[in-house]
Amino acid sequence: MKSFLALAALVATASAHYTFPSLVVGGATTPAWVNVRKTNNFNTQAPVTDVTSPDFRCYDSATNPTAQTATVSAGSQLGIMSDGTIYHPGVVNVYMAKAPGDVGSFAGDGDVWFKVYQITAETNGGSSISFPAEGVPGVTFTVPKNLPSGQYLVRMEAIALHVASTYGGAQFYISCGQVNVENGGSGTPGPLVAIPGVYTGYEPGILININYPIPKNYTQPGPAVWSG
Secondary structure, three states: OHHHHHHHHHHHHHHOOOOOOEEEEOOEEOOOOOOEOOOOOOOOOOOEOOOOOOHHHHOOOOOOOOOOOEEEEOOOEEEEEOOOOOOOOEEEEEEEEEOOOOHHHOOOOOOOEEEEEEEOOEEOOOOOEEOOOOOOOEEEEEOOOOOOOEEEEEEEEEEEOOOOOOOOOOEEEEEEEEEEEEOOOOOOOOOOEOOOOOOOOOOOOOOOOOOOOOOOOOOOOOOOEOOO
C-alpha cells in the first residue's frame, strides 16, 4: 500500500510539470523538439530554480541539442506550446535574441535578449490574485512588425509561483526555439539584458507568497516589453 501511495504521489508530481517543445507557425504546431532545442528536462519535466545557472538560458547543457530554424514574418503570429498545460499559477515572459549569423550555433551570450511578450498576474488591492497563464496549453504573440530581419532565439519562460515564498522556490519552465524572421523593419529592440543575469531571484515578482497575505499588487520580473 505504501509503495502504491508513493507511486501515485510521484505520478501526480510529474504530471504537474511541463516542457515547451513546439512552436506554432502559420497556425500549425511543429513536432516536439524540431524547431525547439531539446531541454535537459525533456523526459523529467523538472524546472530550473537557480536563476544564476547557465541552464537558466535555454536549459540544454546535458542535451547539446540541434534544432531546425522555422521561418516567420515580422508582424505575424508566433506561438510556443507545452506538452500539456501550464499547470501551476504563475506568469510568462517571452524573450528573443538576434544571432550574428546562423542561429543554430548561437549561444545567446551577453546583453542580447529583449522581451517581446508577457502574461502577468491580476490583482485588486489584496482581496484576490489570479494568473491568466494558468491552465493554458501555450502562448501566442505577434512578432514585432519593426523587428529587423534575421535569425533569432525565442525563449519561453513560465514562472510557477505556488512555492515561491522562499528564495529558490520559484520554478522556471524554459525552452529556446529558433526562427528566421523575414520582411522585418528597422526597429532597435531593447532594453537588452543578459540571461542569466536578468534576475537575482530576489525580485518581488519571483520571491513572493501568493497565498497569504494575498499580494496587493504584482510586479512582473524583467524589462519592459519591446513591441516595436
